[in-house]
Amino acid sequence: DGGITQSPKYLFRKEGQNVTLSCEQNLNHDAMYWYRQDPGQGLRLIYYSQIVNDFQKGDIAEGYSVSREKKESFPLTVTSAQKNPTAFYLCASSILRTRVATGELFFGEGSRLTVL
């Protein structure tokens, strides 16, 4: 069953703790993305990666970190430096534009992080 898998679906964290959200895809997509979804603010890009071992900051990267050691995996760490981490996090993947200009992102089901 092809697609994007995010885990965990729900996560609770105490203030001051780092937490890592998992994102795995078996679509053989080159590009992967992390978005944050807040009510009234839409989707805001945190980080994205177009190739293994390379990634770029999005619009709201402060307090977050990522790695891309494998094509299939793009974990996101929410660090204690993130001031308002309670949110819904979406991972996505796509074919690189330079290969096929579709612009279509495939999304995971999301992870809801709550900081207590």
Next chain:
Amino acid sequence: AQRVTQPEKLLSVFKGAPVELKCNYSYSGSPELFWYVQYSRQRLQLLLRHISRESIKGFTADLNKGETSFHLKKPFAQEEDSAMYYCALLPYNTDKLIFGTGTRLQVFP
């Protein structure tokens, strides 16, 4: 600045009424525009892209470069159209989609 604006947070209509979800963009080049939809308890997914000039589930969207708009329209709304709709812009030579803030469509019976 590259930006997508969806002025309505919520749009409520009755079944059978026409629907227009507004989207305006700010971009100096030739844009590629998309509509994404998120139904309750489902993943966010692509609804349609302007370059395909397609109609999906009865929805159409026309790019108006003069008004910098890409409004989503459907002549007769159905209850199953109730969802969150996002307009998105793909700037030239990037893979970074820029999303609007979204409009929640509620279709009442």
